[in-house]
Amino acid sequence: MCSLSFATNRLLLSLFCYRPRVKRCGEVRSVLSVFFRIQAGASLLAVRPRDRPRWLLACYERWRPALGTRLCRHLGALRAIHQKGVNLTDVAVEDGQEFAQMGSSLADAWQVRSSCESGRVVALQCSACGQRPAPGGRVVGGMDAAPGRWPWQVSVRHGSRHRCGGSVLAPRWIVTAAHCVHSYRRRSASGWMVHAGITHGSAKQEAGVPVERVISHPLYNDNSLDYDIALMKLQVPLNFSDAISALCLLPSHQDLLPGTPCWVSGWGYTRPDQAQLTETLKEALVPLIGTQRCNSSCMYAGELTARMLCAGYPQGKIDACQGDSGGPLVCQDELAWRLVGIVSWGRGCAEPNRPGVYTNVAQLLPWIYRVTEIH
Numbered sequence: 001m002c003s004l005s006f007a008t009n010r011l012l013l014s015l016f017c018y019r020p021r022v023k024r025c026g027e028v029r030s031v032l033s034v035f036f037r038i039q040a041g042a043s044l045l046a047v048r049p050r051d052r053p054r055w056l057l058a059c060y061e062r063w064r065p066a067l068g069t070r071l072c073r074h075l076g077a078l079r080a081i082h083q084k085g086v087n088l089t090d091v092a093v094e095d096g097q098e099f100a101q102m103g104s105s106l107a108d109a110w111q112v113r114s115s116c117e118s119g120r121v122v123a124l125q126c127s128a129c130g131q132r133p134a135p136g137g138r139v140v141g142g143m144d145a146a147p148g149r150w151p152w153q154v155s156v157r158h159g160s161r162h163r164c165g166g167s168v169l170a171p172r173w174i175v176t177a178a179h180c181v182h183s184y185r186r187r188s189a190s191g192w193m194v195h196a197g198i199t200h201g202s203a204k205q206e207a208g209v210p211v212e213r214v215i216s217h218p219l220y221n222d223n224s225l226d227y228d229i230a231l232m233k234l235q236v237p238l239n240f241s242d243a244i245s246a247l248c249l250l251p252s253h254q255d256l257l258p259g260t261p262c263w264v265s266g267w268g269y270t271r272p273d274q275a276q277l278t279e280t281l282k283e284a285l286v287p288l289i290g291t292q293r294c295n296s297s298c299m300y301a302g303e304l305t306a307r308m309l310c311a312g313y314p315q316g317k318i319d320a321c322q323g324d325s326g327g328p329l330v331c332q333d334e335l336a337w338r339l340v341g342i343v344s345w346g347r348g349c350a351e352p353n354r355p356g357v358y359t360n361v362a363q364l365l366p367w368i369y370r371v372t373e374i375h
């Protein structure tokens with residue numbers, strides 16, 4: 001499996017394509033133009049124009065830090081950790097290796113060169129995310145989660161009580177639902193604690209990490225639950241380990257098809273009629289349901305906004321429930337586990353034609369990037 005960090009000996013760290021946006025009659029179209037990858041070891045950035053068979057190393061001339069940030073976000077990482085120009089004399093370059101000099105934009109017009117004018121190539125490291133150690137919820141109809149399966153899952157507590165789930169995005173950043181923190185908005189952030197790396201013990205007293213600030217989306221609507229997302233900045237960073245790690249986000253413009261198998265996890269109620277949190281973290285497989293279908297008269301009849309998505313089963317029986325809110329809905333692709341949704345609401349739990357409704361994280365990426373960058 002690939003990782004987005006330096007610490008791997010795999011050859012291919014990451015491979016993705018950059019899709020420039022072409023506006024046509026008001027719609028956004030994606031056109032595939034250049035592939036990028038970060039090579040293991042020295043983390044050199046390589047480029048492959050669509051019409052060429054070979055990977056070219058990216059020359060450092062014309063490079064700007066903002067480009068590294070953009071590329072890392074296209075990979076689904078929160079940010080670029082390191083980027084620099086590396087002297088060609090300091091890296092092992094294969095015979096016949098060619099190079100690419102950036103054109104007018106990241107997406108196209110890269111020019112093929114036999115060497116780089118600056119004598120340097122780009123090395124780029126993105127923040128690590130989306131990997132879990134072991135191979136491989138209020139979740140109704142779910143199963144116990146083995147330790148290490150959802151290392152990004154946290155319990156968000158006020159006082160010592162579990163209020164909601166949440167997900168790790170970076171050592172100091174947790175994402176949860178705005179409705180979890182709304183009624184506490186006038187209280188100090190330090191009343192909140194985040195407990196990471198646990199599978200057992202929603203009620204137990206493990207040491208948690210105190211929260212420094214809570215930032216809800218400014219457009220959060222407590223009636224419609226539109227924009228149901230909040231970020232928590234921790235007072236001290238989490239120690240990443242096999243038990244604690246960050247999720248990736250979606251690359252921009254990645255379309256997820258209805259039926260995509262995704263997972264929800266949490267300590268919420270396991271029976272809609274019993275108001276009790278579980279001791280053990282639960283997980284459940286919940287396929288995505290297309291918004292058109294979920295918003296149709298037999299399901300939520302127009303209640304969903306563009307910031308919401310549905311996952312679950314038309315027949316019910318398996319779903320998130322009270323206490324799971326704020327927790328992750330994750331889907332895996334060839335590269336990583338990615339945060340696709342945040343447990344938000346539902347009519348009852350696990351009822352037929354009332355699937356779980358999740359915050360549509362893909363719609364809120366610019367806000368996540370902005371908040372985590374400025375705070």
Ligand code: ARG
Pocket residue numbers: 268319320321322323324325326343344345346347348349350355356357
């Ligand atoms: N609002 C609930 C909470 O605060 C989560 C509800 C999810 N409901 C569902 N049917 N999926 O925990």
